[in-house]
Amino acid sequence: MSGRKIGEKTVSIPEVKKIMEAVKEQIEEIDSEEGLSHFQEITHAYVNKFAKMxxxxxxxxQKFLIDKYEIEENYAITIVNIDPHTVPELRMILEKSFAGKSLNDEQLQDLLAQIEELKTS
Structure with a gap:
């Protein structure tokens, strides 16, 4: 199955997982014998293994990080993909972010707590 490029958007691993599930369902509806291509199978396995939420x-x-902390989209997506649990992990992700550089350890700890709260709500 070949595709065509409609648009381009940066997405997180959990979003790719949902997209791949939809692609798999569509392919099975069209031709259940064909299945996913080799590349699609590898991508599907990867996102199932590494999606952390x-x-x-x-x-x-992602929306919370961009709106409240003004963190750039690519860093917000990286935070979602890695799902850091400690201040040093979060600092490593944000060390080159314009907004992230201005956050101290206490603010980063609060940010981690807010992320955990969002995941459980």
């Missing part, structure tokens, strides 16, 4: 939580956290 639901797509809904990923979007919610």
């Amino acid at each position: 639901s797509e809904k939580d990923a979007i919610k956290i």
